[in-house]
Amino acid sequence: MADEIPRLRRFARVLTRSGDAADxxxxxxxxxxxxxxxxxxxxxxxxxxxxTILRHARAAAARRAARSPIMPSDTLPESPVSGGQEERQxxxxxxxAFRRLAHIHREALWLVVVEGLxxxxxxxxxxxxxxxLRSRLSRxxxxxxxxxxxxxxxxxxxxxx
Numbered sequence: 001m002a003d004e005i006p007r008l009r010r011f012a013r014v015l016t017r018s019g020d021a022a023d024x025x026x027x028x029x030x031x032x033x034x035x036x037x038x039x040x041x042x043x044x045x046x047x048x049x050x051x052t053i054l055r056h057a058r059a060a061a062a063r064r065a066a067r068s069p070i071m072p073s074d075t076l077p078e079s080p081v082s083g084g085q086e087e088r089q090x091x092x093x094x095x096x097a098f099r100r101l102a103h104i105h106r107e108a109l110w111l112v113v114v115e116g117l118x119x120x121x122x123x124x125x126x127x128x129x130x131x132x133l134r135s136r137l138s139r140x141x142x143x144x145x146x147x148x149x150x151x152x153x154x155x156x157x158x159x160x161x
Contacts, residue, residue, distance in 0.1 A: 012058070100147060108140060
């Protein structure tokens with residue numbers, strides 16, 4: 001379980017957009033996983049199980065926050081650009097475009113592209129059919145391209161099998 005903590009932190013940061021909130025979410029995930037360790041089926045994917053717990057913990061936290069009279073700001077401060085650092089600015093543009101994606105698209109893209117999960121595993125974590133996952137990935141990729149001014153992919157969808 002300890003080997004998965006860096007991946008859990010990365011995914012939690014995608015979901016929460018805050019380092020402190022991500023750490024709290026990972027801690028909650030690990031506590032839930034330890035408490036439910038007898039429910040883990042040996043031979044199955046531990047990472048997928050932990051990511052599912054993390055998503056459920058995040059959803060519970062979001063429901064609690066929605067009932068709270070104090071709503072946190074979702075705005076992110078813009079980072080200053082150092083002169084002559086075009087590659088860094090391009091990465092900032094991609095990161096900002098990624099943050100602007102709908103959460104369903106961010107989650108799908110993160111699990112498949114960054115975490116390297118296959119479509120079936122990511123679909124299971126997100127609790128959607130594989131076709132829905134492929135559609136979300138296609139829309140997320142197209143939205144990223146459009147947001148950063150990249151040309152669309154020639155020949156249509158790249159997610160078809």
